Amino acid sequence: xxxxxxxxxxxxxxxxxxxxxxxxxxxxxxxxxxxxxxxxxxxxxxxxxxxxxxxxxxxxxxxxxxxxxxxxxxxxxxxxxxxxxxxxxxxxxxxxxxxxxxxxxxxxxxxxxxxxxxxxxxxxxxxxxxxxxxxxxxxxxxxxxxxxxxxxxxxxxxxxxxxxxxxxxxxxxxxxxxxxxxxxxxxxxxxxxxxxxxxxxxxxxxxxxxxxxxxxxxxxxxxxxxxxxxxxxxxxxxxxxxxxxxxxxxxxxxxxxxxxxxxxxxxxxxxxxxxxxxxxxxxxxxxxxxxxxxxxxxxx
Ligand code: COD
Numbered sequence: 001x002x003x004x005x006x007x008x009x010x011x012x013x014x015x016x017x018x019x020x021x022x023x024x025x026x027x028x029x030x031x032x033x034x035x036x037x038x039x040x041x042x043x044x045x046x047x048x049x050x051x052x053x054x055x056x057x058x059x060x061x062x063x064x065x066x067x068x069x070x071x072x073x074x075x076x077x078x079x080x081x082x083x084x085x086x087x088x089x090x091x092x093x094x095x096x097x098x099x100x101x102x103x104x105x106x107x108x109x110x111x112x113x114x115x116x117x118x119x120x121x122x123x124x125x126x127x128x129x130x131x132x133x134x135x136x137x138x139x140x141x142x143x144x145x146x147x148x149x150x151x152x153x154x155x156x157x158x159x160x161x162x163x164x165x166x167x168x169x170x171x172x173x174x175x176x177x178x179x180x181x182x183x184x185x186x187x188x189x190x191x192x193x194x195x196x197x198x199x200x201x202x203x204x205x206x207x208x209x210x211x212x213x214x215x216x217x218x219x220x221x222x223x224x225x226x227x228x229x230x231x232x233x234x235x236x237x238x239x240x241x242x243x244x245x246x247x248x249x250x251x252x253x254x255x256x257x258x259x260x261x262x263x264x265x266x267x268x269x270x271x272x273x274x275x276x277x278x279x280x281x282x283x284x285x286x287x288x289x290x291x292x293x294x295x296x297x298x299x300x
Contacts, residue, residue, distance in 0.1 A: 006137070009266070012168060012169070018045045021047070021095040021296075022096055023046060024050070025081060027054030027100050030283070032048075032064060033288075036065075043296050044095070048071045049071075050074060050075075051073070051075045051080075052073035077099075077105075085110060085115060089116065095275055097292065103144060106276075107269075118272065119271065122146070123272050124156065124161070125142045125143055126139060126141050126161050127254055127265055127266070128266045128294060129265050132262075133261065138240065138242060140250060144250070144278065154197060158209070160270040161270065162208050167298055173208075174234065174239050177198065177211060178220060178245060178249070179214030182214055182215050191213075194213030197213060212234065213243070215233065217242075221237065222237050223236055264287065265279075265283065267294070
């Protein structure tokens with residue numbers, strides 16, 4: 001089974017118990033819009049933590065009916081994140097979502113040794129895209145958390161992403177480890193890591209997926225490109241997960257898909273106690289709603 005589009009995520013959560021989602025620094029229009037839509041569609045039960053006056057003003061200006069919603073008034077955004085993270089670590093909520101606050105601040109709170117959401121695993125960012133030019137959704141990782149992952153980190157990033165897709169119903173997701181070229185070049189670390197990850201997968205050191213790399217972006221997403229270059233690969237042209245060499249490549253690809261290809265995106269952090277909805281402040285309300293769907297589906 002594969003997901004063809006974001007709407008397929010909705011089918012996964014239909015009929016499931018509603019997840020308690022806590023929105024940190026909730027005074028953000030797109031986040032509130034997405035959370036309230038997901039609430040009205042019975043996907044989540046929200047708790048809003050943030051500047052209550054700001055939240056009410058946004059809701060009034062946009063005609064959002066929040067009668068019956070729990071609001072915890074914390075005006076300082078950093079304190080709001082801490083309150084929300086503590087609610088998750090004390091099991092009062094099942095999903096955390098970032099509102100009007102910087103990504104790095106939220107990540108640091110999640111990593112807090114005393115009250116954060118660490119599990120001992122590496123935490124990584126997982127973004128799912130629906131683009132008209134590809135035949136199914138495609139995941140890209142890590143575009144927002146791990147800056148320059150080592151081979152050790154890349155193994156953990158693959159394992160987090162594969163476990164997530166396994167939970168969404170994929171039996172053996174196909175992982176393309178990206179490089180600038182599809183041949184191993186001893187001067188390009190990304191290609192060396194890719195070859196090692198592929199071999200580790202063949203030897204069952206990384207399970208529940210099929211890994212191939214190095215693959216350049218064109219061979220990863222187009223079978224025709226791979227065939228033109230004479231590449232034989234089970235993954236080429238049918239990739240489910242694109243593993244990025246570093247955050248810069250990942251982040252530029254993410255933003256090019258959204259701005260140039262008009263792709264839909266949903267994104268979460270994996271490896272913590274619960275999935276964390278961590279979209280960028282510039283992401284649309286639709287992207288935030290789809291990310292909530294992804295988090296709810298991943299926490300079933
Ligand atoms: N998973 C688990 N533990 C981690 C991770 C991780 N991905 N990263 C750091 N830790 C642990 C370390 O082992 C250590 O115990 C502690 O956290 C602090 O580690 P530092 O000093 O390396 O971490 P910080 O706090 O300086 O930075 C962590 C960030 C995640 C904030 C940092 O890696 C970062 O800034 N990433 C990029 C965020 C960003 O700007 N994204 C832009 C998206 S648009």
